[in-house]
Amino acid sequence: xxxxxxxxxxxxxxxxxxxxxxxxxxxxxxxxxxxxxxxxxxxxxxxxxxxxxxxxxxxxxxxxxxxxxxxxxxxxxxxxxxxxxxxxxxxxxxxxxxxxxxxxxxxxxxxxxxxxxxxxxxxxxxxxxxxxxxxxxxxxxxxxxxxxxxxxxxxxxxxxxxxxxxxxxxxxxxxxxxxxxxxxxxxxxxxxxxxxxxxxxxxxxxxxxxxxxxxxxxxxxxxxxxxxxxxxxxxxx
Amino acid sequence: xxxxxxxxxxxxxxxxxxxxxxxxxxxxxxxxxxxxxxxxxxxxxxxxxxxxxxxxxxxxxxxxxxxxxxxxxxxxxxxxxxxxxxxxxxxxxxxxxxxxxxxxxxxxxxxxxxxxxxxxxxxxxxxxxxxxxxxxxxxxxxxxxxxxxxxxxxxxxxxxxxxxxxxxxxxxxxxxxxxxxxxxxxxxxxxxxxxxxxxxxxxxxxxxxxxxxxxxxxxxxxxxxxxxxxxxxxxxx
Numbered sequence: 001x002x003x004x005x006x007x008x009x010x011x012x013x014x015x016x017x018x019x020x021x022x023x024x025x026x027x028x029x030x031x032x033x034x035x036x037x038x039x040x041x042x043x044x045x046x047x048x049x050x051x052x053x054x055x056x057x058x059x060x061x062x063x064x065x066x067x068x069x070x071x072x073x074x075x076x077x078x079x080x081x082x083x084x085x086x087x088x089x090x091x092x093x094x095x096x097x098x099x100x101x102x103x104x105x106x107x108x109x110x111x112x113x114x115x116x117x118x119x120x121x122x123x124x125x126x127x128x129x130x131x132x133x134x135x136x137x138x139x140x141x142x143x144x145x146x147x148x149x150x151x152x153x154x155x156x157x158x159x160x161x162x163x164x165x166x167x168x169x170x171x172x173x174x175x176x177x178x179x180x181x182x183x184x185x186x187x188x189x190x191x192x193x194x195x196x197x198x199x200x201x202x203x204x205x206x207x208x209x210x211x212x213x214x215x216x217x218x219x220x221x222x223x224x225x226x227x228x229x230x231x232x233x234x235x236x237x
Numbered sequence: 238x239x240x241x242x243x244x245x246x247x248x249x250x251x252x253x254x255x256x257x258x259x260x261x262x263x264x265x266x267x268x269x270x271x272x273x274x275x276x277x278x279x280x281x282x283x284x285x286x287x288x289x290x291x292x293x294x295x296x297x298x299x300x301x302x303x304x305x306x307x308x309x310x311x312x313x314x315x316x317x318x319x320x321x322x323x324x325x326x327x328x329x330x331x332x333x334x335x336x337x338x339x340x341x342x343x344x345x346x347x348x349x350x351x352x353x354x355x356x357x358x359x360x361x362x363x364x365x366x367x368x369x370x371x372x373x374x375x376x377x378x379x380x381x382x383x384x385x386x387x388x389x390x391x392x393x394x395x396x397x398x399x400x401x402x403x404x405x406x407x408x409x410x411x412x413x414x415x416x417x418x419x420x421x422x423x424x425x426x427x428x429x430x431x432x433x434x435x436x437x438x439x440x441x442x443x444x445x446x447x448x449x450x451x452x453x454x455x456x457x458x459x460x461x462x463x464x465x466x467x468x469x470x471x472x473x474x
Contacts, residue, residue: 062462069459073327080317090310097334177424184421187414194428198435222306225299 014079018088021071025092025099028064029144032099035061035106036140036203040133042110043196044126048117054110061103065096087220091213095147098206102140105199105206112192119189125179128172129197135165136200136207143210152218152235155211159228165204172197251316255325258308262329262336265301266381269336272298272343273377273440277370279347280433281363285354291347298340302333324457328450332384335443339377342436342443349429356426362416365409366434372402373437373444380447389455389472392448396465402441409434 035054042051072093075081081089139161146154173194180190212231215223221234272291279288309330312318318326376398383391410431417427449468452460458471 059462066459066462073323076313076327077319077323080319082314082317086310086314090313093330094334097331177428180417181421181424184418184424187418187421187424191414191431222303225296225303 014081014085017075017079018085021068021075021092022088024064024068024071025095026144026148028061028068028096028099029140029147031057031061031064032103032106033137033140033144035103036109036133036137039106039109039113040130040137043113043116044123044130046113046117048114051110051113051117055107055114058103058107061100065100068096069093084217087217091147091217094213095210098209102203102206105203108199109196112196116189116192121186121189121193125176125190125193128168128175129193129200132165132168132172132197132200135161135168136203139165139204139207143207146211146214150214150218152215155214156232156235158208158211159231162204162208163228165201169197169201169204251318251322254312254316255322258305258312258329259325261301261305261308262332263381263385265298265305265333265336266377266384268294268298268301269340269343270374270377270381272340273346273370273374276343276346276350277367277374280350280353281360281367283350283354285351288347288350288354292344292351295340295344298337302337305333306330321454324454328384328454331450332447335446339440339443342440345436346433349433353426353429358423358426358430362413362427362430365405365412366430366437369402369405369409369434369437372398372405373441376402376441376444380444383448383451387451387455389452392451393469393472395445395448396468399441399445400465402438406434406438406441 035057038050039054041047042054072089075089079085139158142154142158142161145151146158176190176193176197180187209224212223215221215231215235219234219237223231223234226234272294275287276291278284279291309326312326316322376395379391379395379398382388383395413427413430413434417424446461449460452458452468452472456471456474460468460471463471
């Protein structure tokens with residue numbers, strides 16, 4: 001084998017390694033999506049057993065984060081990537097940290113679902129929260145889609161959706177506060193609803209972060225802390 | 238200059254670069270500490286102007302994160318560090334992400350302080366929150382101290398303190414809910430207190446994370462998602 005072929009061989013192997021890690025991120029993302037879906041369903045259906053299962057499954061999300069993080073360290077140490085390869089490893093490291101925290105928020109929702117399961121609030125109480133949950137699940141899904149295809153347009157779309165999720169969150173907040181003031185007996189339950197809404201709003205933020213890492217990978221620009229307009233400009237190159 | 242000297246020279250220069258980045262992290266930490274202190278004082282003193290200043294200063298924290306993150310990328314790309322040097326860069330990248338989020342929580346507290354400034358709750362309402370704030374400020378300070386000295390013992394101490402902060406947070410929660418149920422007119426103000434308490438509890442968690450990166454740097458072990466006992470065992474080597 002000529003040394004040139006050897007270089008090519010190593011290069012192919014490296015690409016395969018990167019591809020494998022990227023596939024694991026998407027697998028982790030799929031698990032986190034399922035956790036969120038199950039937590040929200042358990043909440044709305046007052047299903048304590050399903051909620052408990054979400055809590056029990058969280059360790060799997062954590063284990064995947066540790067595993068992928070370790071692989072990224074190995075790649076940095078042994079392959080010493082530069083340019084786009086380096087940016088991919090960095091984007092992955094940051095994305096899995098957000099995914100892990102989204103998993104934590106799903107677990108938190110599941111704990112409130114366990115709490116609320118035997119307190120039977122009226123289904124009306126959940127309507128707005130359900131809408132918010134649906135919207136946030138779409139955002140999470142889109143962020144993983146953006147990451148899978150390294151698509152800056154989906155990433156820009158996420159920035160816009162986040163604004164709209166923030167508004168829905170404010171609306172759940174107002175509605176729940178009104179309900180609490182009208183009937184203070186329900187304050188503890190309503191607070192649980194509020195914490196769940198807050199967790200969902202945070203998941204929207206974190207899905208948005210994942211979109212930002214996609215823009216960083218594709219354009220080499222850090223768009224955290226920029227306005228939506230600046231982000232769009234950078235993303236479109 | 239002999240090539241051996243040149244190697245030494247480059248090595249010294251690299252060490253100086255790493256030292257400079259580490260100094261910047263501590264500078265960023267100092268800024269975040271000040272933001273948290275100012276936000277809490279503004280809250281307790283009903284000082285809307287001081288609170289607004291905290292909100293206005295948050296961009297400085299963000300700018301430092303972007304700057305340090307960029308320097309870490311440069312180091313990874315140009316110096317291709319391995320072993321302990323690589324772990325230091327990784328620990329720094331993760332620590333500044335947590336510091337930036339602690340800055341966000343301080344900003345959030347400042348926004349609630351602006352909200353609450355003209356609503357004049359009784360000082361009693363703030364007593365437990367003040368205790369919690371004091372405790373969390375100590376944790377943040379200790380986490381920066383652990384990072385400055387790369388001291389695993391301080392990192393272990395943080396893990397213990399976090400448990401105790403969680404208990405204080407639960408106590409603020411219970412007290413505030415009781416107050417809300419006794420006098421529903423104060424529900425909106427009490428909710429602001431609750432959100433502040435929650436922000437403080439999150440700052441405790443994030444200070445704890447910084448301790449974990451210290452253990453990762455010193456021992457090469459990822460102790461996220463481990464129990465306090467496992468963490469202690471790993472940290473003591």
